[in-house]
Amino acid sequence: MTDGLTRIVHTPPSAHLIDILPPGVVLYGADGAALTQALRYWSRKVIGVDFMGPLSEIPPAEILESVDVVLYAEGEKELIKNFHRLPRRRVLCRIPSGSGLFDSIKLVASLNIVPDLLQNLEEISPEQALDVVRYYLHHRALQVPIEPFHSILSRLVLSQNLDLWEMARYNPDHFVFLDAEGNVGLSYEDLADKRFLGTIHQDPVSWKKSEVYRDLSRFLNELPQTHPECLACPFFFFCRGYMRYKRGECMTLTAVLEELRQASVEIYELRELFADVGQLPAQLEVEEGSRSRTANPQNRDIRDEPV
Amino acid sequence: MRHVTLVIKTTQACNAACIYCSSWKEDYTEINMSEETLRALHVRLAEYAQEGDLEDVLFTWHGGEPLLMDNSFYYRALDLQEELLKPLGIKVGNIMQSNLLSLNEKKAEMLVKLLHFHDGQPSSVGTSFDPIPGIRVMKHGDYERRFREAVSVAQEYGIALGLVYTVHKYSVDRVKEIYDFLTSEFPDMTIRFNPLYHEGRALLPEGERYYITPREWGRFIVELHEIWDADDKKHTIEPFAALWDFHQGTGYSLDCEHSGSCSEHHLGIGTDGTVYCCCRGVDLARRPYGNLNSEKLASILMSPYRVQLHNRSIYLRMTVCRDCKWWRYCHGGCPVESDISYGDLFHPTSWCEGWERYFDTIFGSPREETPGSS
Numbered sequence: 170m171t172d173g174l175t176r177i178v179h180t181p182p183s184a185h186l187i188d189i190l191p192p193g194v195v196l197y198g199a200d201g202a203a204l205t206q207a208l209r210y211w212s213r214k215v216i217g218v219d220f221m222g223p224l225s226e227i228p229p230a231e232i233l234e235s236v237d238v239v240l241y242a243e244g245e246k247e248l249i250k251n252f253h254r255l256p257r258r259r260v261l262c263r264i265p266s267g268s269g270l271f272d273s274i275k276l277v278a279s280l281n282i283v284p285d286l287l288q289n290l291e292e293i294s295p296e297q298a299l300d301v302v303r304y305y306l307h308h309r310a311l312q313v314p315i316e317p318f319h320s321i322l323s324r325l326v327l328s329q330n331l332d333l334w335e336m337a338r339y340n341p342d343h344f345v346f347l348d349a350e351g352n353v354g355l356s357y358e359d360l361a362d363k364r365f366l367g368t369i370h371q372d373p374v375s376w377k378k379s380e381v382y383r384d385l386s387r388f389l390n391e392l393p394q395t396h397p398e399c400l401a402c403p404f405f406f407f408c409r410g411y412m413r414y415k416r417g418e419c420m421t422l423t424a425v426l427e428e429l430r431q432a433s434v435e436i437y438e439l440r441e442l443f444a445d446v447g448q449l450p451a452q453l454e455v456e457e458g459s460r461s462r463t464a465n466p467q468n469r470d471i472r473d474e475p476v
Numbered sequence: 477m478r479h480v481t482l483v484i485k486t487t488q489a490c491n492a493a494c495i496y497c498s499s500w501k502e503d504y505t506e507i508n509m510s511e512e513t514l515r516a517l518h519v520r521l522a523e524y525a526q527e528g529d530l531e532d533v534l535f536t537w538h539g540g541e542p543l544l545m546d547n548s549f550y551y552r553a554l555d556l557q558e559e560l561l562k563p564l565g566i567k568v569g570n571i572m573q574s575n576l577l578s579l580n581e582k583k584a585e586m587l588v589k590l591l592h593f594h595d596g597q598p599s600s601v602g603t604s605f606d607p608i609p610g611i612r613v614m615k616h617g618d619y620e621r622r623f624r625e626a627v628s629v630a631q632e633y634g635i636a637l638g639l640v641y642t643v644h645k646y647s648v649d650r651v652k653e654i655y656d657f658l659t660s661e662f663p664d665m666t667i668r669f670n671p672l673y674h675e676g677r678a679l680l681p682e683g684e685r686y687y688i689t690p691r692e693w694g695r696f697i698v699e700l701h702e703i704w705d706a707d708d709k710k711h712t713i714e715p716f717a718a719l720w721d722f723h724q725g726t727g728y729s730l731d732c733e734h735s736g737s738c739s740e741h742h743l744g745i746g747t748d749g750t751v752y753c754c755c756r757g758v759d760l761a762r763r764p765y766g767n768l769n770s771e772k773l774a775s776i777l778m779s780p781y782r783v784q785l786h787n788r789s790i791y792l793r794m795t796v797c798r799d800c801k802w803w804r805y806c807h808g809g810c811p812v813e814s815d816i817s818y819g820d821l822f823h824p825t826s827w828c829e830g831w832e833r834y835f836d837t838i839f840g841s842p843r844e845e846t847p848g849s850s
Contacts, residue, residue: 389795393822400822401780405787409794 172373177338179219179357180347182207186369187214195219195237197346197357201226208232224251234258239285245276252280261285261316266292271300278313285316287337291416295424302428318429321407325433326440333411341366341376341385355381388414404430477524477741477777478531483573483755484517484745485509486549487540491577492619493677494604494612495686496642498759499540500677508545511552513749516768518556524773525564532567532594538755540747543578547586554590567594573602573640576626577614584633591635600636602668607657608646611686627662638666643696644686651699659711668714669700671827675759675816694830698837719805723843733825736807739785751776753785756812763815785811788821797824801842802835 179195180186182203187194192214196204199222208215208228217237220227224240224247227233238260242248248262262282264273266289274284290298305315306322314320317336324331338344339355346354351369353376354360366376376382392410393400399410404426412419487508488499524530535557537550557568570590579587591599605623606612612619630637639662641647647654658667671693672678672686688696697716704713709720714731721727732738732754743751744758749768752758763784766776792808800806808814809825817826825831835842 386795392791392795393820400787400791401784402787403778403783405783406790409790 174342174373176342176373177216177344178347178369179338179345181349183349184210186347186349186351187211189369190214192216197221199223199226201228204228205232208236224248224254227251227254230254230256233260237261239263240282242277245273248277248280248282255282259283259313263288265289270297271304274301274304274315278311278315281313283313283316287317290317290425291412291418291421293421295421298421298425299428302425306428306432318425321426322429322433322436325429326436331407333408337411337415339411339415341373341382345369355385385414478529479741480530480532481534481536481742482517482745483536483538483742483758485538485540485747485755485758486542486545488747489544490539490541490575491544491616492541492575492612492614494575495610495683496644496672496676496678498673498676498678498756507540507747509549509745509747509749511549513747513769514549514553515556516749517745518553518560520768520773520776521566522560522564525561525566527774530564530566532569533561534569534571534594536755537570537572537574537590539574541575541578542572543574543576543583547582550586550590569593569599571599571602575612575623576601576603576630576637577617577619577622579626579629581629581633584629584635587630587635588633598634598636600638601630602638602640604640604642605658605662606641606647607654607661608650611644611646636664637662638668640668640670642670642672643688643693644672645688646686648688648692648696651696652703655700655703655707659707663711666712666714669697671830673756673813673816675756690827690829691833692830693827694833697830697834701834701838722805723839725843730805730807733810733813734806736789738811739782751779753782754812756810756816760812760815763821784821791822792824800832802832804842804845805835805839806831 177193178190179197181198182196194214195217197219205228219239221241233256240262262277264284277284305318334340346360348360352365364381366379396413412422593599742754744754746758751765763781765779788811789807811821813825814823
């Protein structure tokens with residue numbers, strides 16, 4: 170990739186693709202054996218695995234220990250049955266929306282796996298989402314973060330930059346997705362819909378001429394005229410129009426952000442109150458290190474960014 | 477809003493008729509700020525402090541010509557600050573922007589009492605002057621003579637002065653002449669240079685001949701910086717001094733025009749108590765936040781217009797300013813200027829070309845980013 174930008178490339182475990190890529194590769198797919206082979210051979214390039222297959226075929230845990238893992242599990246039973254196959258390092262699990270969502274989240278969390286709702290947030294009602302947020306904020310026995318709430322809250326408390334496009338990995342400057350033929354898309358969904366920027370063999374500068382890229386640019390450039398409500402939204406600093414672009418709706422996100430914003434204010438005030446004491450009560454500590462890295466594997470560790 | 481700078485239009489009346497006056501309007505609804513509105517301002521600040529977090533307030537008394545208001549108005553303001561704000565632990569400062577044409581000994585005595593920063597140190601009056609005839613005009617009298625008399629009175633009373641110079645078509649090619657004149661006549665003043673904005677009296681047909689282009693502005697500020705540099709940067713020339721410190725890494729505080737965060741700390745108050753983003757916002761009168769006489773400050777600060785201003789920087793950086801290497805120095809420029817030029821907040825300033833030329837010529841490349849510098 171010759172435009173000087175560092176990207177995380179999501180690719181199937183195909184030799185002809187991985188061979189030409191620089192380090193910073195996330196392997197994806199449902200074929201555990203192929204992923205295992207690719208992980209062994211290109212370990213220096215691979216930083217993550219998005220596993221979409223049956224958990225009974227997930228690559229061995231010892232290989233997965235050194236990378237960030239995202240699961241697309243079918244259901245709780247599968248998780249329970251195959252829990253022993255998972256690496257000790259914390260993994261993140263995309264939770265599908267639907268009935269029983271809250272129970273799924275609680276079960277996943279009890280297995281020390283990080284539930285992630287970001288991709289399906291607008292398919293959940295605001296009331297359901299708030300139930301989960303409040304569980305995350307207040308349930309004392311919870312031992313893992315729930316995403317995206319934890320990443321959002323962490324950054325609010327530390328007054329760090331937030332960008333939903335980045336969190337959702339939908340930014341061609343930083344993330345691209347390849348299919349088996351080397352076509353480049355902005356997401357797994359775009360690959361499935363054959364909305365390509367170009368191919369991996371092209372100079373990325375040429376991707377800007379694609380209809381997909383021009384469509385995205387046009388949406389952003391016209392946002393003040395087409396969606397003035399976005400630019401008058403107090404949460405634009407986070408969403409930046411992403412929800413309008415991808416989902417059309419943002420009611421659930423808005424409700425979640427308001428709840429997290431209030432929580433961040435309370436935490437901030439408590440920090441001030443306890444500043445002389447030097448330490449917050451344990452329940453209010455924002456965990457650092459491996460939890461925050463694993464919770465958002467494709468984002469930089471919040472501790473990498475200066476306050 | 478912990479720290480706030482208020483620009484308060486005390487009156488729309490003026491004893492001058494400067495060709496570029498941004499405050500000028502064909503007709504006014506309320507000429508002078510009433511005592512009720514002055515009190516409402518202080519009450520709302522006190523309310524806000526009790527409900528939240530207000531550490532300090534800088535009152536910038538403005539107009540029109542603020543010295544046309546009776547001294548009792550400013551003494552009343554000082555009383556209200558003592559009565560309502562200081563008991564809550566709010567630090568208060570006062571400065572003023574005035575043409576000085578009505579400055580006399582009584583007014584000077586009042587200013588000595590009024591003008592101080594949060595720490596109690598004396599503050600200053602910002603004023604303006606132009607040596608080119610016909611630009612700054614007194615309605616009744618000789619502008620230059622009266623101005624120089626007033627400067628003497630100010631100096632006699634120990635009142636510090638700063639100078640704002642507005643660059644126009646008749647001065648844009650006379651950079652060295654203007655610099656030499658201002659720095660020799662007013663050697664102790666901080667001098668700030670602004671381009672002429674297309675607003676107020678400058679919108680009249682006769683105003684157009686004073687307009688300068690962004691390219692001319694760029695040429696002016698490049699040449700001015702070079703002259704200033706050759707003069708060992710002896711005088712404080714803004715916005716160069718702040719930009720220079722920022723570029724050197726010795727200062728991180730850019731002026732409101734370049735900070736990208738003006739909405740976080742600035743408010744403009746019209747004579748009738750209507751709140752806007754800043755002084756220029758009051759003059760443009762296009763996007764009011766609310767009115768102090770009928771709403772709490774907390775509610776006013778949640779105005780969608782204010783939110784839009786806050787979001788402007790984020791939006792510009794995602795879009796039109798995305799690839800600009802000077803973003804940290806500029807942040808898209810003054811939003812009100814964008815509103816004046818394009819009717820659109822979400823557009824970089826029309827002076828962009830001029831500033832880019834300045835940054836490219838004077839700085840070459842941006843300073844490397846360090847933690848906390850953006």
